[in-house]
Amino acid sequence: MNPDLLIEHATVVTMNPDRDTLHDGSVAISGEKIAAVGPAEALRAQFPQAKRIDARGKVVLPGFINAHTHIAMSLQKGVTLAVPDGLYRVMWPVEKALTPEDVYIGALVGGAEALKGGATTVVDHYFYVEQTAKATTELGLRGVLGHTIMSRLGPMVGEKELEAGIDFVRTWKGRHPLVTPWLAPHASDTVAKEWLEKLRQVATEEGVGIHLHLAQSPQEKAYINEQYGVGCVEYLYNMGFLGKDVLAAHCIFIEDHELDLLAKSGTHPLYCPMTHSLGGHPARAWEMMQRGASVLIGTDCVTSNNVMDITGELRIAGAAQKQLTRDSEVMPSARLLEMVTVDAAAAIGMGDRLGSLIPGYLADLIVIDFDGLNTAPAYSLTDNLVYCCNGRDVNTVIVNGKVVVQDHKLLTADESKLVELIEDRGRKLIGKAVKDDADLAWLWRSSKRSEL
Secondary structure (H helix, E strand, O other): OOEEEEEEEEEOOOOOOOOOOEEEEEEEEEEEEEEEEEEEEHHHOOOOOOOOEEEEEEEEEOOEEEEEEEHHHHHHHHOOOOOHHHHHHHHHHHHOOOHHHHHHHHHHHHHHHHHHEEEEEEEEOOOOHHHHHHHHHOOOEEEEEEEOOOOOOOOOOOOHHHHHHHHHHHHHHOOOEEEEEEEEEEEEOOOOOHHHHHHHHHHHHHHOOEEEEEEEOOOHHHHHHHHHHHOOHHHHHHHHOOOOEEEEEEEOOOHHHHHHHHHHHOOEEEEEEEHHHHHOOEEEHHHHHOOOOOOOOOOOOOOOOOOHHHHHHHHHHHHHHHHOOOOOOOOOHHHHHHHOOHHHHHHOOOOOOOOOOOOOOOOOOEEEEEEOOHHHHOOHHHHHHHOOHHHHHEEEEEEOEEEEEEEEEEEOOOOOHHHOOOOOHHHHHHHHHHOOOOHHHOOOOOOOOHHH
16 A cells, blocks of 8 residues: 555544544645554554655644535625624525525535635535535545435425435435435424325335534424424424434424433434524533434524634534533533544444544545644643644644645635635525515615725
């Protein structure tokens, strides 16, 4: 084996079963896989011809898996911040104006921001998912992608959305190494029961996962309770919908006994710390974990979060749960790192290929600057990674063995061009939405970036 690349002289946080950390270590990459992990001098002697990246003063980790995103929503950055019922009052009315090209450009920009924030994989669902897949593959971003399916209330509803979601899975299975197609019903209240039952059956038959929102709003909880007399989680549990192949975003408006149902079913609740905190309804993530649920972390969309920074999200996750539980010892840093690496990899069915720096695993990894004012002195490596670092410290990102970010620079797209595209396309989208719906007039901003 002749590795193509050697990242050397780094602190290597392997996240392997023994949770080994190597000081002055190296990672060798051959093709799309990790060839070796070991002491720097030993690997240099073993692979003298490999191209080298000097990572002194840096930390190498498995690439983070952002378990809940809508990257194409970069077009609507921040528009629901501090807006009560923003999902219903803003997001859906704006999304009625979406075009496939909007989604492509939005996904390019959102995906680029996600990469630079330390995510090598996003678990994403949105409308016009083919456009998202086009964007992620061009960027070199790994995606677990689904087409949003809604039967009621939303901006795009109907049988054609159901069929599009199923067709995407069947068309994209095994089609591209960076795309894993999943089914993506929107939520328990926006998808008819018979559709949910059908999607559960298709997921089992096709061997794919399901990614949805669950108990994300008081309106959802009220509707399900009115229709079925139970909470949102119990509703899906009773129909046999939940399981280890289900990722359920938010899980905020639930009863105590439903925490146990999540754990019992093996369903993975998705904790989005900044979105939940800004919305004023933090999820009981640590309590779910104590009851046995495998909780993962996502940024959600920039409409409600404002950034696609999964590295920075870890700090918020730890702080919010400590405040919520009034216990400074909950959600330790090492556990947070597991949630975005080994736990997330297992949840998306790739625990034997992703989430750890182990020879034979896919070469998805990140290199974080660790020699700046914000990280010194480093008395605790894991604490400093979680509480001192954010996406701006991500120096290099490698996905499937390909360097896509190096020295903080995106290599697979022109960042300045992306900024121009999103400024133009975003304003056009909002302008069109306002024209179609006068109640959105307060959203409009006419200033251009050059005038700021």
